[in-house]
Amino acid sequence: MSKASQSAYEAIRGRILSGEFPAGTHLKEERLAEVCGVSRTPIRDALRTLAAEDYVRVVPNHGTFVSEFSDDDIEDIFVLRSMLEGYAARMAAQRATPEQIFELREQCKKIDTSMKVGDEPDRDAFLAANRRFHEIITEAAGSERLAQMIARLIEQPIIARTAQSYKEPQIERSNRQHMELIDAIESEDGSWAEAIMSGHILAGYQTFKQNLDPAGDRSEEDGGPARLETDPSKARRQPLRVVSGSKPAPRRK
Amino acid sequence: MSKASQSAYEAIRGRILSGEFPAGTHLKEERLAEVCGVSRTPIRDALRTLAAEDYVRVVPNHGTFVSEFSDDDIEDIFVLRSMLEGYAARMAAQRATPEQIFELREQCKKIDTSMKVGDEPDRDAFLAANRRFHEIITEAAGSERLAQMIARLIEQPIIARTAQSYKEPQIERSNRQHMELIDAIESEDGSWAEAIMSGHILAGYQTFKQNLDPAGDRSEEDGGPARLETDPSKARRQPLRVVSGSKPAPRRK
């Protein structure tokens, strides 16, 4: 993508991730064009790209809407991640280079440090190191396609915010799993590595559910940041509810 | 997508699948606009969609090119399919309804019939039934996301043509695996189902390699259909070689 399209893409994506455009928001092309300072053409380009990455959903002749995620969607995402990243870990156990293993250890140390500096863990440092840790595993697996599949799952806004909710004991447990994973990879034991990684992701899912769900409705608890969504005075239409993702799984018999 | 974009998408995609636009072809927007009878705007729309599905690759300021697949890419695709469809089969064993199992049997019968009518197997019938069989498994797994991942893999042009090369004994073996898969699903044995499906896909990979690779250079063996690629008289530039997909996997130590 070139200049205008690229900047529009980043601007819109950033606003979705930051929550400025919450799920369900009707993204109107002309308004986005004003905000981004370009014409509608590159805006449309950016929206198609975002649609391909599941950030938004395009309804023909109606517009594009920020994707919404049901509880089932979220479970689906975590379960698939557990499978894909588990498989990546298995491959990494066969293929990781000593340099990659070294760098994995580095990230673990950074996460350790992030917990010990202040009385509150340094979330940004944890997030960055955690992200890099998983990235190295994925790289070590050696499949660009697999990496893309995983990226598409973890880039979802709802997932991106998951790790925000980690408390200190959960970070600690998570990092112990990281270290065991390194052991498994170093001993070239693919099955072990896969099992640890799958469990690691699914543990993250439980943390996510416990920390966010019981808190009840988690929208606008503090009024939230000023939103750029459709000006209420002009919003004569309710945005369509765009349901994304899985149908309920049929239960046998 | 609406009228013009949609028709452009189908037209271009069809030409890629049919081989009229072979891998590496530089797809020029203006020319496509003529061919499809629409302006460049919906053409660009269609190309972005095709890029998202890995049919083509967009190089900024240079254009879009039909994706090329290396041997490593193809292996990668089959291995990932084996994992994903294997997982789908595992889920299907837990979730498939009696109706779905019934329909699976139907497809097996159709494949059997397709072999027994003439002296040559009826390839179209086999392909349709085979496709539907795998589709049912994927549906039964109950994850829209998983289904999309699998679809993106099997829709690749190179894969779409794989089953074309099946000979009768290979179809027979393939269908025996289908029937065993039904047994596994019916007995709700996820591990069994996963194992059969993984083996089934990997067997397909071997068939693909044996039937197509030793035949040597498989381009234009019979002169091929008339191609609509860039008019040679105007082709002053070689299309860039766009390498897609995986880097070579690093071998340990």
Next chain:
DNA sequence: TGCGGTAGCATTGTATACAAAGTTGACCGG
């Protein structure tokens, strides 16, 4: 002859104007 700059061309990228589609809300008839 070899090198560097430059002009021209092919192609993509962006903006704007116009057409089509769909929705709202009011008007009219029952």
Next chain:
DNA sequence: CCGGTCAACTTTGTATACAATGCTACCGCA
């Protein structure tokens, strides 16, 4: 007062014109 039809408006979809980019080939000069 209710229901249906129609017109205006909002928003997306498409076409066309123009700008920017990158390549090629030519020309001048050493």
